[in-house]
Amino acid sequence: MSTISPLDTGASRRTFLVGTAVAAAGLLTACSGGTSIGSDNGATDAGPSFSGGEYEGPKVTLEYWNGFTGGDGPHMQSMLRAFNKRHAGRIQVKNITRQWADLYPALPTAITAGKGPDVAVIHNDQIATFAARRTLVPLDDVVSALGLTESDFIPAVWQAGVYEGKRYGVPLDVHCLADYWNVRHLTKAGLDEAPKDRAGLEDTLRELKSAGVAHPFWMPNKWPAHLMFMTLLWQFGGELYDTEGTRALWGSGAGEEALSWMVRQIREGHSPRQVAQDAQYNAFKNNRVSSTWDGIWQINDLKETAKSISWAMSPVPVIGGTAAVWTAGHNFVLTSQAARDKNKVQAAKFFIDYMSERSTEWAQAGMIPARNTVRAAPEVARLPQTALARDVEVFRFLPTLPGLGDVQTAALELAVQKAVLGQKSPADALAEGVRTADKMLAENKQKYAK
Structure with a gap:
């Protein structure tokens, strides 16, 4: 990406x-x-x-x-x-x-x-x-x-x-994903700060549903879904590509864990199905979403346009075993x-x-x-x-590989989208995406040869 x-x-x-x-x-x-x-x-x-x-x-x-x-x-x-x-x-x-x-x-x-x-x-x-x-x-x-x-x-x-x-x-500069929270919703769940880990987040989402928030954590299938996936991949101990830039590694067990966790948020009712582009962020600004992961570039927009909500920002919680976050x-x-x-x-x-x-x-x-x-x-x-x-x-950060943006868009992002939309299982979506990615990486070796 x-x-x-x-x-x-x-x-x-x-x-x-x-x-x-x-x-x-x-x-x-x-x-x-x-x-x-x-x-x-x-x-x-x-x-x-x-x-x-x-x-x-x-x-x-x-x-x-x-x-x-x-x-x-x-x-x-x-x-x-x-x-x-x-x-x-x-x-x-x-x-x-x-x-x-x-x-x-x-x-x-x-x-x-x-x-x-x-x-x-x-x-x-x-x-x-x-x-x-x-x-x-x-x-x-x-x-x-x-x-x-x-x-x-x-x-x-x-x-x-x-x-x-x-x-x-x-x-x-650097800019990364952050976890934005609706402060009033947190209060409903009996919390005064955002959860920091998987257990805390999942418990909080269940509490919020019980407190009347229909869908507290919307899962997008497009932007920034792939940024969420990469964050989770690294948290579960996975890597994106090998050091030579010849193979995609995100179809690993860590990748499947990451994507399965994303899909599970829909199956457990924390998110509606088929969340449209930017819908999760707009819903957050309108008090319908309790938590959303998005870039820190949203800070000024929230200050200027989201006058009706009280919000706070914290690091993305550690869902896997390692603290990590997508950054550019x-x-x-x-x-x-x-x-x-x-x-x-x-x-x-x-x-x-x-x-x-x-x-x-x-x-x-x-x-x-x-x-x-x-x-x-x-x-x-x-x-x-x-x-x-x-x-x-x-x-x-993404590795410094020529032509990687095309690989991300045509392979990784599409795999994430298909799984989140329920068109393929996480394992099948990733396997298909990796085949596409490996083919494109090989082509890039020729395109960008010295």
Whole structure:
């Protein structure tokens, strides 16, 4: 699965899933030859190395693309205004905001034509695909010059920016699933806090049904069902793919346990059947659902639009034996278009470091800052989502495999949907999905071969 911009609307989320498949096709047609600069072997040169400090070159204009079209957009624009005001004499950053579903397929073609971004923000699960097709250039010199290491960031998001031993992403944030609770419903069940484990959750759901809540925990068959499945898979000790990216492993016993637990919520009457797209979240906002698992990007939407409910947010309960939660992150990247101009390279690398280090404003958009120093700032530490990062070991990311978004959509997401809708048993749905995934992984090895 490819992630979406936090705080985007449900419609944007749906469109993004389609956009990932288009993006992969665009990469193959537009970037199969790479954007080689000063190299005889086809590898993209990142241009002059970055040594830190202020940008001292002639004035440049940087094209900056991102998909922050929702409630997160104003916070990014505020950060950009501050940067442009401070560096008006040297660097002007031109902000181009597009829906993620439009941005990803447009990126490689625009860069090849010299009409794309110099710097961009993309999701971690897109890094391998774009890096493999040489649409991006490495940023190892940036983190080296600034003395940045894994210890400065949440470890999982730091590792997610590396492909084939090179760093292509500088992390901005992490965003994960959370458990949203209706506080009044919790009170009906005699609780003052959300349950933390399987027994506590299942007991609470039974209490809520007895207290008159017809369906306290709706189970979607689409977004974010696959995020729930991956969370549960990891909690039950499973893995998504092998380290070589040649086999899907989510059809294991752990996968069957995870998907069976999801289906059981329908069979036990905690959820109605055939929950439509976004229906569980809308029902939560209308006091019909006691608990829903959704991304932290919903925080601001609940604050602004859910005036009739009292809600609280907590970590996703541990259903299996291991605490784990699906997580993704936004990363700053440098494109091969910028690498054609040594001054743009230096300016873009300076901009990336500046924005990453000063991401306090970004936390107000509902994000968890990736940098430890930003997360520790008093104005950030008191935000509700920061509490989810008290144990950063629970964060789990998709592996950095080129073309993985297509595999997730066509295989894993479809398997989850078929089981939740009752069209196949969890075991049969997973087995069918794994066959599709393995075939696509083999094809990707050829597509994205060096």
